[in-house]
Each structure stands twice: as structure tokens, then as C-alpha cells.
Amino acid sequence: MIGFLKKISLLTVFLFSSIEVFGQEKTLDEKKAELLDFQSIRNILKNDSLEKIVEKKRKALANTVVKKEKKIEKSFLVPTEDEIWNFISEYWIVLNAQKLKWDFKKPHYGVVSHFEAFLEKMGFLEKKFKILILDTSLVTHFSLPANKNHSLFLLSLPFMRTLDLTKQEISVLLFEDFIRLNKGYFRDFVSLKEFKALLGSNFKKGKLKTESFFKVHKRFDQFIFNKGFSFQQQFLVTKEVARLLKGHPEYLSVYMNLLKKIDYLIKTRKEYKSYVNIYPSPELQLNWLKSENSKI
């Protein structure tokens, strides 16, 4: 009973006090005083480093925006000289699939491992290369430009079979093409001014002129099927190959035998008469090699 009375009295007191609080109307001054004065607590905020945190977040947001813009700009990059050629050469091969006839069933010839070992013997280590066997004599052999430290070789199966080439001879033939590729004659011919200007550029502010790249493909066609290398270029390549094979007389004799075989082939078989348009005169090459040997 006493406890109950105590509770009622407490409740009554509470009710009366709250009425006093809610019932009273505040004055304007009192209301103004209630409003937080930020100027007065500015120093407190500064000491709490809240301003610094806000600044940090603003900078982080600005950085994120800049990074995103850079990423978008980077997506408009054109590959550089070192990175474009695999794409260009392989795309040309794809577009000329019917002409080059590379999509056919064939056995594993063991050419890759043999040529890799040959290159290492010649001192060309860690060179990456690809070989594509063709089922046509339209292109007997050719080395297409590829990315840095890469090579891409085309090799005709009918050409190999007709000449009855050994793995050694195939390796020497590919080696000649490898040296020819390193000289850059083909790359220099197909690389038009507009194409070169585009490499490594950024086309965010305009449209990419893909015609420039397809013009390069047309130059591929012109060179590989018609124009070929000049006598001067052939001479320099033959000289370089002879110099590199000097330390390996067995390979030099393989090279000379190979040239004799090709010379005989182009003189006796109609379908290979146009070989000299692309690789002028195996006969001259033999003469140059003989004169080089006589000097030794």
C-alpha cells in the first residue's frame, strides 16, 4: 500500500514537471540560443580534424574521377610498332584463307623443334616463331612481320614435297626467311606513312581510320604475289646467311644444295616460274656464294 502510494506520487510529480516543460512557450531569444553556433564550434571541429577528413575524401574522389578518365582514354590507344604486326599479319592470313589454303589436315612434320634447335645453334636464342603450312604453291615460302622477337613463316607443302626437302633443308630455308625478315624489307614496303603515323596514337578525339590498315593488307598482296624482293636485297640476304653459316660448313653446303634444287625446279616446272619474281635468281645467289667461298 505504501509502495503503491509512492509510485503514484512519483508519477504525479513527473506529469506536473513535463506539463511545465511542454506547456511553456519559449521566447525568441531562447530559440536563437538553442540554434548551434557553428562559428563558435569551428575551432572544436578543426581540432577534431573533421575538415581534414572532408578534404581527404574530396581529393580521393577527384583522384578516382581522374583515374577513370585515364582508363577511358587508354582504351582508345592504337598498338605500337612492337605490338601491331601479329594482328595485321594474322588478319591478312585469315582474309586470304581461300587463296593460301592453310586449313587442311596434315601430319606433324617435326619442323618446329628442328628449326628451334637450328636457330639456337646459330646463336638466336629464345626466339618465338610460328609456322603455317600451306596447301598451295602460290606462296612457296615467306616470313611475315610479327611482334617484337616473334616471327611468322609460311611454307608450302607442295613446294616441300616437289623438292623433297629434308628437315635440315627446311630449317636452312626458314633461316634465310628469318634473316630476310630481320632486314625489314617487307615491313618497310608495306608500312605506308598514314599507317606509321597511327601507331601508338590515341584516337579518342576522332574515328580510327581502319582503311589505313586495310591499305597495308593491299601492300601485302602486292608484294607477296607480285613484286617480291629486289636483286640488291637478295644479295644482302645471301651474304648475311653465308656469313652466319661460315662457322658451320655442313649447313653452308646444305644451303648451296637447296639453292641448286630450287634453281632446277624453277627452270623445269611451269608452276614455279614466278618464283624468281619474288626471290630473284637462285642461280645468282649460287654465284655469289661461290665467289664468297673462293675469297675464303
Next chain:
Amino acid sequence: MIKVLMILLSLFTYETKADDFFIKKNFVILGQNPVPSTNPISILSCGNKVTVIPRKNQISKKWSFVRVGSFEGYIKEQFLAKKKPQCFEDRFPKFHNSFRIKLSEMYYWARLNHQILENSPE
């Protein structure tokens, strides 16, 4: 005891744990059979993630049986990488897209990747 034995047995099932790999060539054929002249099921692009499903009676070690999305088929092992590669298409996306490579060209490019002989596959 029986429960423990059952758990141990489940560890030695035919279909072992599958692994995730990435395609490392620009275009690759997912084929019905583990042969180069296989009928294509789909063409996969560089960077695509596939799940290799080891098979008990694997016909050829050079080919892997994979699942990608709702498709299952064979891919040459040399086209798979454990880590996501730096694809040419990802490094130069706008450049690559500008050429609008047709589906037929993608197919031939995938065939080219099968036919080309390499000394050290990337």
C-alpha cells in the same frame, strides 16, 4: 564409422574437383571431339573463363574437356592458362572493335590458331 567411410569414399569419385582456366588465344573453337577437325560448338574469346572437367578415361592429354556457360566441349590444352592473360582485345578494345570482325572471320581465326605450329605457346 559408416558415415566416416562414406565421406572418405566420396573423396574418390570419378568426377574430381573441376578447375577454372582462361582462354589465352584471341579466338578458339570449343569442339565436340578432341580432334582439330572437330565440329564446332562455339567460338570462345581471349579471357573467357572455362571450367576444366577432368575425365577418367581421357582420350588425349593434349585436349581438355571444359564447361563454359551451358556449353561443354573440348579445347586444346595449349589454349588454356591458369591466370587471366593480357589479351590484345582488352589492351586495345576500341582499336579491335573498330575492325568489326565478322563471325566468319572469327571462325577462320580460331581455325588458324589450331593450324599454326608454335615453338613456345604463350
